[in-house]
Amino acid sequence: MPESPIIRIDGVTKQFNPGTDRSVTALADIDLTIAEGEFVSLLGPSGCGKSTLLRIMADLTPPTAGSVSLNGKSPATARRDRDYGMVFQQAGLFEWRSVQRNVELPLQVAGVAKQERRAKTAAMLDLVRLPEFARHFPWQLSGGMQQRVAIARALSADPKILFMDEPLGALDEMNREHLQGELLRIWSDTRTTVVFVTHSITEAVFLSSRIVVMSPRPGRIAASIDVDLPYPRTAETRTLPAFFDKITEVREALHGMTVAEDAA
C-alpha cells in the first residue's frame, strides 16, 4: 500500500468466555494494516470472526490481546473523536425520529448547532439520493431506503473511516446490486476509508480495492487479495472476464483453506 496506514492491527486475539467450558477463540493473532482511502472487505464463512474484528476496531468490544490503532489513536479515543461511522446489518433507525432527525443524530450528540445540522443532513440525504424523504418516518421506507438512511447517518459527522457489517445482507438481490453501485459512488465522493464485512464473494469483488479472506476456528487471515479492476465500476464491470477471474481467485482462496482444514 503506497499510502500511510489509517488502521493498524497488531497481534489481535479475542477469546469469549475465557477459562470456562464455553470458551471460544474467535480471533487468533490477527495482523492487518489498511491504508487511507482503501475499500477493504473482510470475507469469510459464518463464524470466522469478521464481525468480532470489526467490533474490536470500533471499540464495541475489547481485544483479549494485541493492539489496534485507528487514525493514530486507540479505538476508544477514535470513537470519542467520532473518527469512524458505523452501519450495521439492521438499519436500526429510531422509529420516533423522522429520517432527517435520524441522520442528524450523530451531530446532535456532538453538540453541533441546529442550523449546521440541518444543512449537513440535507447534504447527506442528497448523497444517498433521498432528499424528498427527510420528513418521512423509518416505517414509511423500504428496507433498502432505510439502509441508505443508516449510511447517511453514519457519514453525517464526516468520519474518516466507515465500518459496515453486512449492511446489504438483509436486502434482495436487485436492491443489493443497486446499493453496491451507490456505495461505490458515495465512497468516491467522500474518499472515506471503508471496512466492509460480507460473506458474498461477488459483492466483495465488485466493491473492494482489497479483500481480506478469513478462515474460521480460530479466526485468522488466510489471504489478502488486491482487486485491480478499475474504478468506477458499473453494471458492465460484472460482465468482464477479469471480474470472473477475480471471483474464481477469491473462491479458491476460500476453498483452499476449507480443504486445508479438512486435511488437518
Add this chain to the structure above:
Amino acid sequence: MTAMKNPPLAPTSSEGPSVTRAAGRTSAKAAALRSRLSTGAIGAVVLVLLAALWEGYKALGQATGDRLLGLRFPVATDDLSMPGVGAILGALVEPARRGTSTILGVYLLEEASVTLREAAYGLVAGSLLGLALAIVFLHLPPVSRGLMPWLVASQTVPLVAIAPMVVIWGGKAGLPPWVAVTGIAAYLAFFPVTINALRGLKSPPKVQTEFMRSVAAGRRQLLFWLRLPAALPYLFAGLRLAATASVVGAIVGELSAGTGRGIGRVILTFAYYYSNGPEKLYAAVLVAAVTGIVFVQVLNLLERFALRNRHTR
C-alpha cells in the same frame, strides 16, 4: 396496544408528492374517524344490551316470583335488590337530598370531580416516582434486585389495611385529608409504572444501543434520546394500569379518610342508607365507573398524541 397508523405531520407545503400525500392523509383521517365512530357505536350497543339484560332479568323474576323450573334466582328482583334502570336514571335528576335544589347527578359529578382530582394528583406523583425508580433500577441492577421483592410485597399488602394508617399519619402531621387520599392513590399507581417503564427502558435492540456507543453518546444522551423515547409505549401501558389503580386507591382512601367528600364517601353513605333509596347507590356506582372511564380516555388521548408518529406498538 393500538397500532398507530397516523401519517406523519408533514406540512402540505412541502414539495414533491405532497398532493398524493395530502389525499392519503384525508382518507386516513376519514378511516380513523370511521373506526372511532364504530367504537362509539359498539360501546352504545353494549350499554343498551346491559340495560336490557338487567330489565329482562328483573321482568322475568317479577313474573315468575324469582323461580324458574323449580330453581331460585341467584339475585332477587324486587325493587330493593334491583332497582329498575329507569329508577336509577330517574334518581340522577331528582334532588340529592330533601330540602336541597341540587339534583343527584350534579351532586355526584361534583363529588366525582373531587375524587378525580385526588386520583390525578396521585397518578402524577406515583408515575413520577415510578419512572424515577425505573431509571434508578436501570442503572443500578443490584438496587433493583434488592428492592424489587419489597416493592412486590408492598403491592400485596391489602389496601384496606394501609389506607387507615396513611390517613392517621396524615392527620398527625396536620395535613388535609385529601393529601392522604392522594398518597394512597400514588401508592397504587407507582408500581405498574415502574415495571412497565423498566421494560421499556431496556427495550432498545443492541443495534440501537451500539449505534449510540459508536457515536460516543453520553449516559444522559443515551437515556433521553434512546431509552426514554423507546420506553414511551411501555410507559403508557403502565400509566393506563396506574390510572385505574389510582381511582381505586382514591375511592378506598376516601372510605378511610374523614373528608366527607368524594365519590367513595358518597358510596359509603348511600350503602349505609341503602334501604332508603337503593337506586341512589347504583347511580353513584355508575358515576364512579364513568369517572374511571373518563380518566383512562384522557390518558388515551395523551398517548395518541405522544405516539402519533409511530407505526407499531
